[in-house]
Amino acid sequence: MARLVMKFGGTSVADLERIANVAAHVKREVEHGHEVAVVVSAMAGTTNQLVEWTREADRLHDAREYDTVVATGEQVTVGLLSITLQKMGVHARSWLGWQIPIRTDGAHGAARIADIDGTQLMERLGQGQVAVIAGFQGLGPDNRITTLGRGGSDTSAVAIAAAIKADRCDIYTDVDGVYTTDPRIVAKARKLDRISYEEMLEMASLGAKVLQTRSVELAMVHRVRLQVRSSFDAPDAPQFAREDFVPGTLVCDEEEIVEQQVVSGIAYSKDEAKITLVKVEDKPGIAASIFGPLADASINVDMIIQNVSDDGRSTDMTFTVPQAELPRAEEVINKVISGIRCEQVRTDPGVVKVSVIGIGMRSHAGVAQAMFRTLSEKGINIQAITTSEIKISVLIDAEYTELAVRALHSAYGLDSE
Ligand code: ASP
Ligand code: MG
Numbered sequence: 001m002a003r004l005v006m007k008f009g010g011t012s013v014a015d016l017e018r019i020a021n022v023a024a025h026v027k028r029e030v031e032h033g034h035e036v037a038v039v040v041s042a043m044a045g046t047t048n049q050l051v052e053w054t055r056e057a058d059r060l061h062d063a064r065e066y067d068t069v070v071a072t073g074e075q076v077t078v079g080l081l082s083i084t085l086q087k088m089g090v091h092a093r094s095w096l097g098w099q100i101p102i103r104t105d106g107a108h109g110a111a112r113i114a115d116i117d118g119t120q121l122m123e124r125l126g127q128g129q130v131a132v133i134a135g136f137q138g139l140g141p142d143n144r145i146t147t148l149g150r151g152g153s154d155t156s157a158v159a160i161a162a163a164i165k166a167d168r169c170d171i172y173t174d175v176d177g178v179y180t181t182d183p184r185i186v187a188k189a190r191k192l193d194r195i196s197y198e199e200m201l202e203m204a205s206l207g208a209k210v211l212q213t214r215s216v217e218l219a220m221v222h223r224v225r226l227q228v229r230s231s232f233d234a235p236d237a238p239q240f241a242r243e244d245f246v247p248g249t250l251v252c253d254e255e256e257i258v259e260q261q262v263v264s265g266i267a268y269s270k271d272e273a274k275i276t277l278v279k280v281e282d283k284p285g286i287a288a289s290i291f292g293p294l295a296d297a298s299i300n301v302d303m304i305i306q307n308v309s310d311d312g313r314s315t316d317m318t319f320t321v322p323q324a325e326l327p328r329a330e331e332v333i334n335k336v337i338s339g340i341r342c343e344q345v346r347t348d349p350g351v352v353k354v355s356v357i358g359i360g361m362r363s364h365a366g367v368a369q370a371m372f373r374t375l376s377e378k379g380i381n382i383q384a385i386t387t388s389e390i391k392i393s394v395l396i397d398a399e400y401t402e403l404a405v406r407a408l409h410s411a412y413g414l415d416s417e
Pocket of ligand 1: 041047136149150152
């Protein structure tokens with residue numbers, strides 16, 4: 001017998017028929033003798049609609065009331081799933097964030113989980129009751145409802161798994177696992193059987209949409225074994241009968257991965273915009289005077305490059321920000337450069353960041369070189385480069401996204417046969 005957390009996203013609970021399908025998945029695990037806590041999102045599209053309404057009501061709305069509104073989507077699905085389970089003869093009840101409680105900080109709209117008291121839940125699980133828990137929501141220090149940021153129910157699920165010391169956290173979604181790259185643009189993308197926490201973290205933060213980045217971070221810290229699997233597989237499909245078999249992708253410790261590839265995946269993010277300050281003054285304090293105000297405005301700067309100056313007096317400085325932040329960033333920069341010497345500010349939203357990720361890079365040379373060679377063979381110009389121990393990212397013209405990702409996928413031997 002094991003203790004499981006099963007998480008189902010919006011597309012998996014999009015209507016009553018899908019909810020019945022989810023209930024059948026839950027019932028299967030209960031019948032295998034497991035203790036089960038289920039975490040669900042709102043029905044697909046619901047949260048978008050709720051967000052939209054808060055904006056229409058007032059663009060500058062109170063963040064606490066935003067949370068009051070957008071947290072409701074999950075209240076509907078926990079209730080409906082509990083009703084459906086009960087109808088199928090499964091002992092179940094719904095739990096809202098405040099009832100557990102899931103304590104968070106006070107950052108409304110993007111709250112972080114501070115503490116979950118798992119005592120009540122574990123008691124009920126022990127009595128054979130399935131806990132159906134609302135994802136995405138918690139209770140702030142002021143006793144008001146908070147939400148964890150879009151896609152936050154992945155994080156709820158992992159946090160619950162850690163709090164109740166679950167043996168595994170299964171993330172059921174609309175794809176059947178984690179792929180070497182986006183299968184929509186590379187037909188030869190392969191499903192990975194296993195991927196390490198570190199690699200998954202890079203994949204998620206560099207653009208792969210399977211899991212919310214924060215949920216992977218949390219899983220890594222608490223060593224929660226995560227499994228990504230498809231909710232569209234029939235609940236009685238033969239693969240589910242085998243307890244030792246992972247039908248999706250297991251996100252786990254790197255020690256558990258026997259055949260480690262040098263490169264495990266290619267991610268891309270179109271959510272990038274480039275800003276170049278042409279011929280900006282070259283003297284101590286300039287970078288601080290540019291990036292300080294950007295940080296104060298909570299604008300996340302990613303890649304930064306500064307050229308050597310050819311006259312010793314000025315230089316070009318290029319950096320990237322999330323695309324949606326470009327207008328705000330421009331505003332901040334225009335204020336800053338009124339106080340310093342700078343010839344021109346150029347912006348370009350038509351860029352994409354392509355990243356190659358793999359733990360094997362730690363011990364293999366030549367990975368970056370292979371990336372640069374592959375891109376040059378395709379005539380793709382690299383505008384900026386950043387690296388970490390296990391990833392290399394380049395900024396290129398968005399027009400070449402597909403070409404670059406496909407070429408790199410082949411070059412690193414990731415294509416399926
Ligand atoms: N319903 C929330 C959202 O759409 C949380 C989630 O689905 O994970 O962002
Ligand atoms: Mg999601």
